[in-house]
Structures are given as C-alpha cells and as structure tokens.
Amino acid sequence: MIRRYGEAVKSGMRYRRRPGVYAVLVRGDQVLLTHQAEPIPEFQLPGGGIDPGEAPIAALHREVYEETGWHISTPRFVGMYRRFTYMPDYDKWAEKVCAIYVARPTLCMGPPSEAGHTAIWTEAGSALSLLTNQGDRAMAARVLR
Secondary structure (H helix, E strand, O other), X not given: OOOEOOOOOOOOOOOEEEEEEEEEEEEOOEEEEEEEOOOOOEEEOOEEEOOOOOOHHHHHHXXXXXXXXXXXXXXXXXXXXXXXXEEXXXXXXXXXXXXXXXXXXXXXXXXXXXXXXXEEEEEHHHHHHHEOOHHHHHHHHHHHO
C-alpha cells in the first residue's frame, strides 16, 4: 500500500486517479522549488501529471522544465505517496499518485513557461519548511537527510 498524506478521503466522493511525477532538485546545499501563485499560493516540488501515453521520465523532464525553466539529468526514483484532493484547475476530485525522483538541475533555459509559476532556489532546511504539501515535505526530507 502506498502511504497517504493530506486530507482524509471524503465519504461518497468520486475521485479520479491522477498519476504524477515530481522532483527534488538539489545543487550543493540549495533546493529548487516552484511557487504556484493560484488558485492557492504554495511552494511545491516541481512536477505534475503524466499525460495519457506519456512515459513517466519524459513527463518529469517536461513538467520540471515548464515549472522551473530548468533541464535536469540523472533522475533517480525515491518513493511514492498518494493524496486525495480537489484540483480546482481541472474542477475534479483526484487521487494523486505521486512518484518522487531526485535529479540534478543542469541548465536554466529561462523563466518557467507555465503561467503562475516561479522557480525558487532555497537552502535545504528552508525548503522543508516552505513545502506546503506533507507528502512533498516527507519525500524531500528523505532525500536531504
């Protein structure tokens, strides 16, 4: 069973499974996060949903680039978690199945291309306190130990 973080499952609610990939991006003692301004401002691990027919590692590269402007290399699987949440951007309730990788940021190509996202470099300890999602925080802590 994959560990669950976040809010409890709401009885009678229909959740759609949404697989996603996310990265802990470390350079020295710095971690690269993304800040999403809307619908609720929050700091997150860069990443997101895997499109139908898309390979998970390809999705990881795409999502990190869209949300940070960075290319990455050598992604290595860390773990998985799931959370049940409402996704206002898609107007749906989702069971998010989150695969977490650690990767090395290699080249910044410019600002994030995804609207409302800002790439933020922060110290490792600060990254853990900034991450809004409990699952992201737990996985990042596993990498940064």
